Amino acid sequence: MLRTREQVRVLGPGDRDRFVALAEQDPVVNVFADYRARLTNLDERWLGGQVWGRFDGDELVAGCHLGANLVPVQCTPDDVGVFADAALRRRGHVGTIVGPSDVVSALWEVLEPRWTRPREMRLRQPHLEIDHVPELAPATDVRLTTQGDLEVLYPACVAMYTEEVGVSPENDAGGGDLYRARVQQLIGRGWSMASFDEAGVVFKAEIACVTPYAAQVQGVWVRPDRRGEGLAASGMAAVVAHVLDAGVAPVVSLYVNEWNTPARAAYARVGFEQTATFATLMF
Numbered sequence: 001m002l003r004t005r006e007q008v009r010v011l012g013p014g015d016r017d018r019f020v021a022l023a024e025q026d027p028v029v030n031v032f033a034d035y036r037a038r039l040t041n042l043d044e045r046w047l048g049g050q051v052w053g054r055f056d057g058d059e060l061v062a063g064c065h066l067g068a069n070l071v072p073v074q075c076t077p078d079d080v081g082v083f084a085d086a087a088l089r090r091r092g093h094v095g096t097i098v099g100p101s102d103v104v105s106a107l108w109e110v111l112e113p114r115w116t117r118p119r120e121m122r123l124r125q126p127h128l129e130i131d132h133v134p135e136l137a138p139a140t141d142v143r144l145t146t147q148g149d150l151e152v153l154y155p156a157c158v159a160m161y162t163e164e165v166g167v168s169p170e171n172d173a174g175g176g177d178l179y180r181a182r183v184q185q186l187i188g189r190g191w192s193m194a195s196f197d198e199a200g201v202v203f204k205a206e207i208a209c210v211t212p213y214a215a216q217v218q219g220v221w222v223r224p225d226r227r228g229e230g231l232a233a234s235g236m237a238a239v240v241a242h243v244l245d246a247g248v249a250p251v252v253s254l255y256v257n258e259w260n261t262p263a264r265a266a267y268a269r270v271g272f273e274q275t276a277t278f279a280t281l282m283f
Contacts, residue, residue, distance in 0.1 A: 008082045011051045011063070013041045018060045019051060022074050027213035028129055028253050029100065029276055033065045033073045035209035035216075049093065052086050054079060066090050070097040077106035084110045091115055094283060101125070101279035108281060118281040120166060125280060126264065127255045128272035129214075133244065134237035135271040141195040142203060142238035145187050150180075153194060156201035157183050160221035165282065193239050195231075202226050203235035207243065215249035220263070233266040240270060 011019055016037055023034035033051075040046035049067025053060045063073035064083040070090075072080060080103060087094070088111065097104055101124055108115075145153055158179070162168045169179035186192040191207035201223060208218040217239060222231050240252045255278045256263050 006054065006056055006082075008052060008054045008086075010044075010086075011042050011053045011060075013043055015053060015060070016042045019053065019063055019073075022053075022060050022063055024213070025074055027211065028251050029127065030073050031211055031214040031216045031253060032069070032209050033063065033071050034211045034213070036065060036067075038211065049090065050086070052083055054082050066094070068093065068095045070094045072099045072103045072107065075099075075103045075107075077102055079103075080107035081110050083107070087111060088114055096283070097281040098278060101277045104279040104281065116283055118283055120282040122257055122280045122282075124258045125255045125278040126258065126274045127253065127276035127278045128267055129251055129253045129275045130240055130270065130272045131244075131251045132271065134240045136233055136237045136269050138238035138241045139195060139203065139231065139234035140238075142193055142235050143195070144190055144242075145192040145194050145204075147184065147187055149194065149196075150184060150187065152196065152200050153187075153192070153204065154180055154183055156194070156204055156221060156223070157219065160204070160219050163221075164219075193235075193242065195235065197226075199223070199225075203231050205236065205239050207239075207248065210249050213249065214251040214253050215243045217252060217254040220254070227262075230266075230269075232263065233269040236266060237270045 019037050019042060020034060023030035023037065027034060036047065037051065042051055044050055047067060052064045052066060054062040062075045062079040064075065064086065065071040065073065066086060070087055097107065105123065158169060170176035186206045194204040195202045203222050205220045206218055208216045220232060220236060243249055243252050256267065
């Protein structure tokens with residue numbers, strides 16, 4: 001129940017700086033929401049959703065990104081109830097709920113009686129960070145991709161997404177057009193890296209979002225016939241080295257499924273360390 005000085009409301013462009021300051025209280029964990037706020041200025045036309053905030057007087061103390069991804073920002077488990085009604089109103093648009101595991105679990109406890117059962121629940125995902133030169137020699141053949149790589153790169157992106165999420169991105173509304181556009185966008189931003197051989201993509205990874213504080217990596221994939229050669233580790237070392245050396249961001253982060261022992265071992269070889277535990281609910 002809200003106290004007298006508290007209010008919960010949709011945030012807009014006038015709240016942008018306060019929301020960014022809130023996210024910056026834990027800037028690596030909150031990199032996605034921070035990036036989205038900077039990119040869209042909290043304008044719903046560009047967000048494709050809404051950002052809600054809880055205020056104590058004039059101070060913004062907790063937030064919630066509500067779009068295709070529902071992401072709590074600086075929430076405690078006690079905060080999540082105040083965003084439940086807003087989340088329920090937009091549940092048809094939400095594909096994933098993701099964030100610190102204790103907060104996601106508390107939020108789901110409130111939402112579960114009135115929400116569709118998740119297709120998959122990943123409740124303990126190590127959140128990893130690195131802020132120094134990799135401890136492993138980077139792969140020398142991993143490079144920024146170009147638009148000329150698209151026809152070879154795109155099938156690898158579809159394969160990674162399908163393997164990781166359990167459904168093809170080409171099953172979404174619009175077929176593969178939206179996903180292909182996303183891959184092209186990442187290439188254009190210089191956020192897509194890969195290595196190739198005569199059979200196609202060997203290793204790939206993308207930078208999903210960037211702020212002055214962190215870059216979050218997604219879509220790490222090695223072609224199945226080349227797995228077991230240590231390519232994920234040396235490839236990620238190349239990605240980290242690029243992000244740090246090119247001044248993209250001072251920290252590289254990602255989160256990984258708890259059961260993915262080979263990936264966790266590869267990231268440890270690079271020098272990543274766990275700093276938090278995430279949870280992801282997929283619908």
